[in-house]
Amino acid sequence: MAEYNTIRTGAAGARTAQIDEGLRAHMNKVYGTMSVGMFITFLAAWAIAGLAVTTDPSVTGIQIGTDKFLTGLGQAVYASPLKWVIMFAPLAFIFFGIGAAMKRLSAAGVQLVFYAFAALMGLSLSSIFLVFTGYSIIQVFLVTAISFAGLSLWGYTTKKDISGWGSFLIMGVIGLIVASIVNIFLASSAIAFAVSVLGVLIFAGLTAYDTQNIKNTYLAHAQGGDSEWLGKAAIMGALSLYLDFINMFMFLLQLMGNRE
Template sequence: MANWSDPRMTAAQGAPATGVGRDGAVVDAGLRSYMLSVYNYMTSGVLLTGIVALLFAQSGMAAQILMGPGILKYLIMFAPLAFVMVMSFGINRISYGTLQLLFWSFATVMGLSMASIFLVFTGTSIATTFFAVAAAFAGLSLFGYTTKKDLSGMGTFLIMGVVGLLVAMLINLFVQSSVMQLAISAIGVLIFAGLTAYDTQRIKSLYFHVAGTDMMGKTVIMGALSLYLDFVNMFTFLLQFMGQRD
């Protein structure tokens, strides 16, 4: 982590107003560029996933693989988790170029995994849910970016909620309760809505620690991965909660 200076701290220490203005302008421009890069990666990843999912579903192979028996189905389902773990735990060891490749590979594999939604839900409900989530995501991320309130406490609570959600989903694999599935979907939407605001603030704060270092490019990709997961999970849970099935 590089040493950094918050312009507000500089002003409090009595630096000349003109210097503070220039420093603030540089920080603001750098932060905007940093966040724009994060959103560009995240948006491109979501679009790539959607395109791959649609093409895979239309090919007919998705129905054979994802809806039938065989180990390939489970490889496709769990491959995205493997990519996330490699990227998260290997960020300090792998190069920026490798991290980029892993991100695009992850988005592609996620597309293969998510092709099943086109086999289960109507195209209208998928499109409606997508645009609803996109609008909600934009508002929540804007809140996380602009709020002065520290969301770290909420983030800890929400991460614990994700763990509880995973446990509930595992239990429901055996129970197969439609009521429990409905509750899981509703709670999942709320948890990842909160995480969208929290992750946005965390990514913004991280900029001041990595600005000017060789970690900056990597944190852009990892920030995009976090927001991507928030968006996709919110979309998936809302689709399960409100989507119309074929």
């Protein structure tokens, strides 16, 4: 918040109004890009889950419910070694794909990469439509959306500097990733519950932290007038909030969702 107050104090009235207007446009782009990414993820997950299931037992013979069987696609995605590639592909994309795109592509290109990542995330998350009831998915999504909106609004409006949260929260995320990978092999319900509770708290904090960071990043560079850089910054901000929402939703689903 210090950057915001400094810029506002040192600028003339017209310049201050211009910065405020630019900030609103920047945040609108962040939330708009994030929303499109969320829609792509949901659509991809729903479509793939629908294609992965059939009521005809003669297709693969792999039963996943009282009257549901996997199709050839479902067998490849959920019951073959390919499932490990699909599971970890979004994580690899974040570490390697997004950074390379930021350096080499224009803002429009980075945006397309983000949408491709959102589709890949949909493939990775599509199994939730087979594991949880549709009603509980919608219910948890609404709870997540309301919580996310409140946390993001607080992060945007608070005068408290929460930049110090960053290193602590990132360490928490790394711990969650390690614990989740370990629990794939241990299959401990106690660890799964603890990870889910901590995951909700960590990504709730990251939602507020990332929102304030997006705002301060714009204000620190607004006077430079580099529209291309600010365009990329908006997409990276959208990615950060998108990941906060997705992870908070998944952890809440583990805690609150009703299984098929």
